[in-house]
Amino acid sequence: MSVRLEQARTIQQQGALSLRDALGELSKDALTTIRKNASVKNVSKLNREQLVDALVEQLPQSLSDELPTLLAMMDEERVTLLEHAAAKNGLVALGEGWTELMTQYWQELGLLFKRTSDQREVMAMPVELIPVVKQQLSKLDRKHIALNTTYLAVVKGMIYYYGALTHEQVGDMTARYPMFEQLQAPYMHIIINYRHYRADLGLNESMVHHYAIPDPSLIVREQSKREDLSFASFTVHQLQQAGKPHFTDRTEAHRLLVEALMQQFKLPQFEATVVADQSEFGIRAGLQLQELMEYVRRELQLNDDHLQQLLPRLIIMFNNTPQWCLKGYCSAQLSKDAQAVKSEEPAKPPVQLGRNDVCYCGSGKKYKKCCMNKHY
Structure with missing residues (x-):
């Protein structure tokens, strides 16, 4: 019996998700997205079935190479979820507040896929990827992840008070706080990656803004009329507080x-x-x-x-x-x-x-x- 057949039988016996089963249900477009995010090379001309075969073969190594860059943009919530999945045979129960955007985020990375287990919905990590994820998590400096978490809260706090900022203005604001010089990824990469996961922050090609604003350019235009007025200053703690869900400044x-x-x-x-x-x-x-x-x-x-x-x-x-x-x-x-x-x-x-x-x-x-x- 081949090693691959033996591995497939073990997966089936454990009730875990195999990479082939996870990928086999996806469309060609969905597979292509995973291929691009994991930087799998020389497979763009394959048909759907061939692409599944290629990803089953190459995705573990490609993700091993790409995960350090991906993890450098994540916050505590996402890293903790990966840790739980890797520690629990790849399965994580969906909590209250889980959204389809989150499901899409993890699927497009090729790391987690929505499944039903024991009559409840879970996110499942293909068993072939569990050792890859564990290895990369073991090398991770959690101080950098904590800094990402603080930074994202601060950005949301900025938007609470300012409504909308251009990408350049976000950079200027970031520079006010020396602690963020230690970020391991470019600040806009961290924000963009977060926005793919959660929709509580508005983002377009030129602005970061409050998610409830239909046209943030109106806010930026009004702000620009006050050229002599600098943006109000807030401490990191004030912005972190304002960045919490459902925060209201009850003065x-x-x-x-x-x-x-x-x-x-x-x-x-x-x-x-x-x-x-x-x-x-x-x-x-x-x-x-x-x-x-x-x-x-x-x-x-x-x-x-x-x-x-x-x-x-x-x-x-x-x-x-x-x-x-x-x-x-x-x-x-x-x-x-x-x-x-x-x-x-x-x-x-x-x-x-x-x-x-x-x-x-x-x-x-x-x-x-x-x-x-x-x-x-």
């Missing part, structure tokens, strides 16, 4: 709005927080004060009197929330800078304010003691 202004919604309108804390979170996102993304008021009016079905009661808190929220078009600053910060140079013409109030309401300019003073008399 004192956010707390005050939640408090008003609970006390004045008897909203449960959860509902009040949702309204404040949505308000924060809207302001960050460019919602103007009048639009914010209309959103809150519709959401809570408020009449004009009730909206006026809430207006001071909305103004505080609006003035103290960082905005994408302001390069991560909030309007109150820029108002203070403008006051420092004593601009000649004060801005008009955006809405009708009462004498005792908090002033729209962000000073924190009552309207009657601040900008009210400037308009008479």
